[in-house]
Amino acid sequence: MGRVWALARKDLLTEGRSKETLNGLLFFAALVLLIFGFALGPDPERLTQAAAGVLWVGFILTGLLGLTRAFQVEQENESLEGLLLYPGDRGAIYLGKLVGSVVFMLAVEVTVFPCFAFFYNVPLWRALPGLLLTAALGTVGFAAVGTLFAAMTMHLRAREVMFPLLLLPFVVPVLLAAVKGTEAFLRGAGRAEAFPWLTLLGLFDLIFVTLSLFAFEWVVEE
Amino acid sequence: MASRSSRLMLPLGLAAGAALLAGLYVGLVRAPADAMQGEVQRIMYLHVPTVLVAYLAFFVVLVGSVAYLLTRRERWDILAHASAEIGVLFTVLTIAAGAIWGKPTWGAWWTWDARLTTTAILLLIYIGYLMLRAAVEDQARGARYAAVVGILGFLDIPIIHKSVEWWRTLHQPSSLARGALDPVFYPPLALNLMAFALLYAFLLAQRVELGNLEAEVLRRRLEE
Amino acid sequence: MGQDGGRAAPRQGGIALQGIGKAYGAAWAVRGVDLTLGPGESLALFGPNGAGKTTLLKILATLITPTRGDGRVAGFDLRKEQEGIRESLALLAHGTHLYEDLTVRENVEFAAAMRRRAGPLEALLERVGLAEAAGERVRALSSGTKRRLTLAKVMLAEPTILLLDEPFTNLDQAAVALLQGFVAEVLARGGSVIMATHDLMRGYAACRRAAVLVNGRLIHEAPARPGGLEALRAAYVAATGTQGG
Numbered sequence: 209m210g211r212v213w214a215l216a217r218k219d220l221l222t223e224g225r226s227k228e229t230l231n232g233l234l235f236f237a238a239l240v241l242l243i244f245g246f247a248l249g250p251d252p253e254r255l256t257q258a259a260a261g262v263l264w265v266g267f268i269l270t271g272l273l274g275l276t277r278a279f280q281v282e283q284e285n286e287s288l289e290g291l292l293l294y295p296g297d298r299g300a301i302y303l304g305k306l307v308g309s310v311v312f313m314l315a316v317e318v319t320v321f322p323c324f325a326f327f328y329n330v331p332l333w334r335a336l337p338g339l340l341l342t343a344a345l346g347t348v349g350f351a352a353v354g355t356l357f358a359a360m361t362m363h364l365r366a367r368e369v370m371f372p373l374l375l376l377p378f379v380v381p382v383l384l385a386a387v388k389g390t391e392a393f394l395r396g397a398g399r400a401e402a403f404p405w406l407t408l409l410g411l412f413d414l415i416f417v418t419l420s421l422f423a424f425e426w427v428v429e430e
Numbered sequence: 431m432a433s434r435s436s437r438l439m440l441p442l443g444l445a446a447g448a449a450l451l452a453g454l455y456v457g458l459v460r461a462p463a464d465a466m467q468g469e470v471q472r473i474m475y476l477h478v479p480t481v482l483v484a485y486l487a488f489f490v491v492l493v494g495s496v497a498y499l500l501t502r503r504e505r506w507d508i509l510a511h512a513s514a515e516i517g518v519l520f521t522v523l524t525i526a527a528g529a530i531w532g533k534p535t536w537g538a539w540w541t542w543d544a545r546l547t548t549t550a551i552l553l554l555i556y557i558g559y560l561m562l563r564a565a566v567e568d569q570a571r572g573a574r575y576a577a578v579v580g581i582l583g584f585l586d587i588p589i590i591h592k593s594v595e596w597w598r599t600l601h602q603p604s605s606l607a608r609g610a611l612d613p614v615f616y617p618p619l620a621l622n623l624m625a626f627a628l629l630y631a632f633l634l635a636q637r638v639e640l641g642n643l644e645a646e647v648l649r650r651r652l653e654e
Numbered sequence: 655m656g657q658d659g660g661r662a663a664p665r666q667g668g669i670a671l672q673g674i675g676k677a678y679g680a681a682w683a684v685r686g687v688d689l690t691l692g693p694g695e696s697l698a699l700f701g702p703n704g705a706g707k708t709t710l711l712k713i714l715a716t717l718i719t720p721t722r723g724d725g726r727v728a729g730f731d732l733r734k735e736q737e738g739i740r741e742s743l744a745l746l747a748h749g750t751h752l753y754e755d756l757t758v759r760e761n762v763e764f765a766a767a768m769r770r771r772a773g774p775l776e777a778l779l780e781r782v783g784l785a786e787a788a789g790e791r792v793r794a795l796s797s798g799t800k801r802r803l804t805l806a807k808v809m810l811a812e813p814t815i816l817l818l819d820e821p822f823t824n825l826d827q828a829a830v831a832l833l834q835g836f837v838a839e840v841l842a843r844g845g846s847v848i849m850a851t852h853d854l855m856r857g858y859a860a861c862r863r864a865a866v867l868v869n870g871r872l873i874h875e876a877p878a879r880p881g882g883l884e885a886l887r888a889a890y891v892a893a894t895g896t897q898g899g
Binding site for chain 3: 287
Binding site: 366376408427 | 551554558565574575579583585586589592
């Protein structure tokens with residue numbers, strides 16, 4: 209557990225130091241919201257209807273960049289090789305990268321919420337606890353598969369294409385459930401309507417964190 | 431090994447060909463037309479067998495992948511790879527047949543129906559599987575990556591299906607599952623299912639043989 | 655002597671490889687390598703670029719699983735007891751494994767956390783001459799200083815098996831002395847050292863034995879004696895057609 213935390217802390221420290229990634233991703237997420245606004249047109253009703261979907265498309269696109277970045281850090285001085293040389297279960301490396309990425313992505317997401325409320329005219333305060341819960345569950349599921357696949361594709365020449373191509377179909381359930389959950393909270397429909405979706409997200413998280421934890425060793429050996 | 435499977439190949443191919451012809455004849459000529467949907471319903475004899483065989487193929491990918499990671503025997507990887515390719519082929523056929531069925535029935539080529547959507551996502555996952563294999567140069571590494579994707583992909587299917595089903599179910603539960611299919615359709619469907627299963631077995635045997643030969647070539651070049 | 659994190663692991667060196675080979679596609683990077691190195695012994699591994707030196711070191715370091723062959727490193731099975739090997743081994747590799755946006759101290763602290771080594775890191779930084787620069791970001795350092803920091807991380811591991819891949823690159827005179835001191839220390843406590851380099855003179859002077867690797871094959875292996883360098887150079891030239899370092 210100490211090693212998981214050491215790795216996550218290292219990643220967050222790195223991102224905190226060179227704020228370029230954090231700032232870049234924040235700006236990118238806001239831009240996605242804005243671009244979709246243009247694509248959908250100014251009709252406020254239509255915007256509100258599409259809001260949850262737009263938000264999650266933004267999160268997922270931002271997440272793709274964030275996860276790629278998380279493994280670029282390990283590539284710069286062949287640091288991943290250094291990590292693999294440390295004794296102890298290599299699952300800790302997976303979990304450390306996962307925790308670091310999730311915290312980082314959540315930081316971006318939480319910062320984007322006000323921007324989202326502003327452009328899409330949604331009642332943020334009332335829905336906030338539910339939105340945060342959905343964001344957390346959805347982000348864990350996305351990053352669980354994403355961290356594994358980012359490690360898998362980091363050495364490929366075509367990684368910019370292969371990574372999203374491989375990852376996005378896998379996380380369709382995350383997208384659907386997160387969008388529906390977010391929608392329910394935004395409408396103020398109450399927990400009963402969001403609950404099945406949150407359960408689905410929780411289940412996805414549990415299954416894919418466990419599977420990826422096992423699979424990571426197979427991905428990094430040579 | 432090679433000679434034994436070669437001897438099997440011809441009868442298997444003949445059996446698959448004969449069964450397909452018989453299935454075609456029974457499905458298109460002998461079986462009655464559907465009371466509601468008319469002649470177009472006959473595409474079911476292609477649509478349903480291909481989708482079931484595609485799922486079978488992806489299950490074989492799962493089995494091959496698990497066995498490869500546990501034993502590291504190349505033959506399991508060859509089996510998984512071969513089955514994935516054929517699975518993708520059958521999935522494409524399924525979706526094409528579904529679209530041809532959908533156009534006159536629902537008035538659109540594509541509907542966001544739960545099973546159709548799940549099948550499409552499945553197709554994307556296994557196309558990714560094949561592209562990943564092609565992108566990794568080292569054989570052993572590619573085999574390991576593919577095995578991981580093959581396992582995770584199959585285990586993702588029920589979750590994808592559940593989520594898409596909740597998300598949108600277009601008033602068309604499975605023709606088989608809802609039990610509304612008239613028993614008169616069962617024999618031709620069963621015949622076609624058998625025919626496509628034989629076709630799968632034949633293609634798989636061919637593709638595995640090819641994979642074995644490729645591996646043999648690599649081995650001989652290494653021995654030089 | 656390094657403190658033993660309570661492990662019952664045998665803290666002694668020794669490397670024994672039988673028929674080790676690694677194939678990529680249709681080509682062998684390393685093939686049929688047999689090698690025995692006892693505790694307290696050091697080996698200089700020569701060879702041109704692409705000879706398979708790095709691959710062989712990575713196989714020893716459990717980073718690469720060999721296609722063929724077996725071996726024991728520090729008493730642990732190369733295929734089945736990789737955990738034990740990683741516990742007792744350090745690799746000074748091509749890549750520095752450093753995090754550029756972290757400070758010198760943070761890099762060492764991170765390595766210590768990953769190796770579960772508690773203890774004063776100040777003495778270590780002092781030893782490699784980085785105490786002054788402890789608060790600086792790695793990105794701002796010269797490549798020689800980065801190399802010292804990498805050396806500090808290798809020292810932190812307190813290895814009984816020390817693998818050095820082109821160790822003289824980017825090292826100044828003082829750092830070379832530091833490295834040689836550390837190698838002597840590892841050997842004195844019964845460790846084994848392999849140094850892969852194309853620098854014949856320096857490598858030969860630093861090790862008790864010497865070997866030449868060409869096209870993945872070990873073609874010459876002999877104790878390093880005064881005068882032995884000529885025989886080794888002859889073998890090297892015959893196999894590669896070049897002069898070497």
